[in-house]
Amino acid sequence: MALDQNSENTEASFGFTENKSSMENVEKQDQNSDNQAINSSTSLPSERMVIYNADIQLTVKNYEKARTELERKAAEIGGYLVEDTTNRYGEEQLSGMMVFRIPQQHFSSFLQSAEEAAAEVTNRHVSGQDVTEEFVDLESRLRSKKAVEARLQSFLEEAEKTEDLLKISSDLSKVQEEIEQLTGRMNYLQNQTAYSTVTITLEENSILVPGIDNKELNTWQKVKKQLVVNINWLLSFLSGSIVLIAGNLPIIILLALVIGIPLVILRKRRNVRNEEKK
Template sequence: MKGKRVFIPLLVSLFVLLTACSASEQSKADSATSESSAISVESSMDKSVGDDQVVDEQEVETTERMIIHKAQLRVKVKSLDKAQVKIEKKVAEYGGYIVESNVYKENDEAVNGNMIVRIPEKHFQSFLKDTEEASADILERNVTGQDITEQYVDLESRVKSKRAVETRLLEFMGNAQKTEDLLKISSDLAKVQEEIELIVGKMNYLENQTSFSTIELSLFENQVIVPAVDRKNLDTWDKTKKQLATSTNFMLAAGSALIVFIIGNIPVIVLLVLVAAAIYFMIKRKKSNKG
């Protein structure tokens, strides 16, 4: 009986110890699995980057070249209004659009206009030719091209590798059992998806720049102004009547002023006349006495 009592507690203790060891090993296994998943994602990202560099070089050689074309034209036109109307019609005909259009007047003889238009790449040269033929004179012509093929292929490869990582993270998220692992994978997934959106945005911008060419137009119109005949300077009879009326008014005004002056100053005039007469007679009398 005493042997059985000692054996049973030993058996229970051994069972508890084995259970604890099993749980510990399971925890380590889960941790190792999570770490292995993270390492697997990182290694796959590194491998993708390395593979992309090799793929980029091959794709650049086989991919159709992507060129961004731009042009600047400075031309003289006979009529600025008519030239702008023709350009607008050509832009619509080729399926392009106008980015900017303005007109400004430097003086009475110079009217200038600026236009920025975007034309589908396949009609780029045709539009330039049409504009030059419709101009009176070409002052300046500048055409440039920027090859962005390598840049686009690089972005394309980066998107592929990022999407592969995104797929792997989604698989890990579906198999994650711990909240801690789920949060870590979600954070990594959000970061990768944000990077994908940025890269795709850059690719869309480059596609737009290569699909449509940008053309800046400066239009100059020189107007020769012929002065009109000034009929006011040739109206002799009206000028004569006007001058006669002016002279008559002056004479009447002068006569009226003289009459007003005389009548208004009669007392003073009479006094001055009397004084002058007295002085005259006094001088005359002195001369008579001397004689």
């Protein structure tokens, strides 16, 4: 019986040691995944991944016409407008900025069309960022992380102890978070390389001359308006005067009596004195 008990303890200890050893191997694999990714990224694909950006400034004869034509051309080749700003100077001259996302295969042709439609190209700047190595490195890292994820999921299914379940779940969560970050970065690079950003600044070189507009004269209308304003003011004044007199009539009568009666008495006394003198 003692031998059987020792044998069971040994087997349990061996099982725990084997599980712990496997976990350490997975952790080592996760730590070395970045180095493996760097080593595997030495062979780059033949087609480079480049993010193109262009910034051009154009002088045009008709701003609205040029703006409409650029938007139409972008939609025609599968691009789209992401920003549109228009400014007006002195209600005559127009200028603005348009930002397009253009499929990379039509990048050069769109720039050429925009420049040909302009009266003058005042500034042109085109830049490219090669992200091929970064993308390949991300791919390798993603493969390594997914391998670690699969290994941890198998351990999670086989684990029986609560301590092991918590440890494996924590490691699995971290690996899945890293996988999401790598996937998000790869999607961003793919979108940036698939569509190029073109910023076009437009400025109109002609000043619009307004025509003669007799709508601003309207002499008779202005006379009638001024007459109505004066009549309304007069009616308002008369109405206010009537309200003032009628509303204060009791006070006016009282003041008249207070002041009038003494005056009448004084006048009668003066008349009596004058008769006596005669």
